[in-house]
Amino acid sequence: MTVLADAATQIFLSDNVSPKPAAIANPNSGSYSRRDLYEERQTPESGIGAFATALIPLGTRLFCEESIILLPDDAGHVELYAAVKKLGKEEQELFWGLAASTKAGKDVEWIDILRRECDEDISSTFNDLVEAHEHAWSIYETNRFTCKSLDGQSKSLGIFPHSARLNHSCSPNVFHRYNPVINRLTIHALRDINIGEELLTSYIDICHPTVVRRQYLKHWGFRCRCSACDSPDDDEDYRRKRIEDLFVKLGKREIKMVKNERNWPVKEYERSLAIVVKCIKLLEKEGMEETDTLGVVYAAGVKLALQIRDKGENGDRGGDIVDMSEEGVEDAVRWAERVVEIQRKCLGEDSKEFVAAGALLEMARRGRVCRAERS
Numbered sequence: 001m002t003v004l005a006d007a008a009t010q011i012f013l014s015d016n017v018s019p020k021p022a023a024i025a026n027p028n029s030g031s032y033s034r035r036d037l038y039e040e041r042q043t044p045e046s047g048i049g050a051f052a053t054a055l056i057p058l059g060t061r062l063f064c065e066e067s068i069i070l071l072p073d074d075a076g077h078v079e080l081y082a083a084v085k086k087l088g089k090e091e092q093e094l095f096w097g098l099a100a101s102t103k104a105g106k107d108v109e110w111i112d113i114l115r116r117e118c119d120e121d122i123s124s125t126f127n128d129l130v131e132a133h134e135h136a137w138s139i140y141e142t143n144r145f146t147c148k149s150l151d152g153q154s155k156s157l158g159i160f161p162h163s164a165r166l167n168h169s170c171s172p173n174v175f176h177r178y179n180p181v182i183n184r185l186t187i188h189a190l191r192d193i194n195i196g197e198e199l200l201t202s203y204i205d206i207c208h209p210t211v212v213r214r215q216y217l218k219h220w221g222f223r224c225r226c227s228a229c230d231s232p233d234d235d236e237d238y239r240r241k242r243i244e245d246l247f248v249k250l251g252k253r254e255i256k257m258v259k260n261e262r263n264w265p266v267k268e269y270e271r272s273l274a275i276v277v278k279c280i281k282l283l284e285k286e287g288m289e290e291t292d293t294l295g296v297v298y299a300a301g302v303k304l305a306l307q308i309r310d311k312g313e314n315g316d317r318g319g320d321i322v323d324m325s326e327e328g329v330e331d332a333v334r335w336a337e338r339v340v341e342i343q344r345k346c347l348g349e350d351s352k353e354f355v356a357a358g359a360l361l362e363m364a365r366r367g368r369v370c371r372a373e374r375s
């Protein structure tokens with residue numbers, strides 16, 4: 001995940017809406033992929049892909065997969081190879097069958113480590129061993145998913161061989177994320193998917209303009225040919241650039257606000273809220289209806305609206321009582337409902353994000369109750 005999405009997640013999950021994991025139901029902890037709804041087959045240009053074999057309704061959980069390899073994000077070639085060798089026969093086959101499209105890195109220190117660890121009598125096959133390590137690393141770099149811990153403080157990288165078959169699009173129809181509550185990678189349909197459509201997830205944050213997305217995608221060694229990248233529509237690219245700019249602006253304002261919360265004037269919250277509203281309009285136009293973009297922005301909007309209300313109640317304008325308009329309170333509730341809907345669709349009810357969204361909705365509804373009592 002890039003800095004941009006990290007900032008966005010911070011907006012969404014910060015302060016008093018943090019979830020209580022103990023309260024999260026865990027009904028769906030098995031590992032599965034819905035082979036009744038899709039099949040793997042060869043694509044003309046992108047290796048093997050996954051294609052819908054039935055109509056897949058929006059929000060369907062298509063994958064709920066446990067990793068076969070999970071390593072700290074600073075693990076190297078030698079640790080990876082050892083982990084692969086520990087796998088059972090079937091899992092090793094799955095691993096070696098995955099695509100390897102990244103180029104060899106500049107780091108060669110691992111070769112010295114490997115040489116030191118090897119017995120002298122394998123010196124004749126040492127070159128083969130180096131090549132096998134290199135190939136395993138390329139598979140790992142091409143297919144690994146980021147797995148954040150429940151508190152978001154630590155990060156591992158995992159191989160989920162069935163989910164790894166999904167190709168990329170900058171206008172994805174599914175959404176993937178590791179769910180630390182159930183220790184599985186989940187993939188959900190972002191919209192209704194028709195029979196024959198390829199299931200496509202985004203390997204990167206999608207709210208970058210095309211030029212930037214191309215840079216990020218170089219890691220996987222392909223040029224994206226999705227509708228957003230090949231679109232001759234300059235307006236679409238402009239809107240994504242605007243979204244990226246607004247996200248950065250919002251992230252910076254959030255950091256400043258957190259540092260200076262007591263003295264942050266109401267008009268500054270109102271300015272941030274105006275940015276949120278602009279962002280929502282652009283995102284809806286682009287159809288970016290997933291957790292990291294629209295969900296984050298709606299959540300930021302709810303929190304800003306509630307902060308404006310709280311500031312008003314505490315008389316922070318020095319006697320000039322700020323009272324959110326009826327419309328503002330209604331917006332907060334409506335937006336919070338959208339966050340709940342987006343998290344259910346993208347991540348499911350067993351995700352910490354869904355629980356956080358529920359808490360946010362409660363807060364927004366309390367805002368409405370308070371106002372009704374006053375009037």
Ligand SMILES: [Zn+2]
Pocket residue numbers: 169170171224225226227228229230
């Ligand atoms: Zn693309």
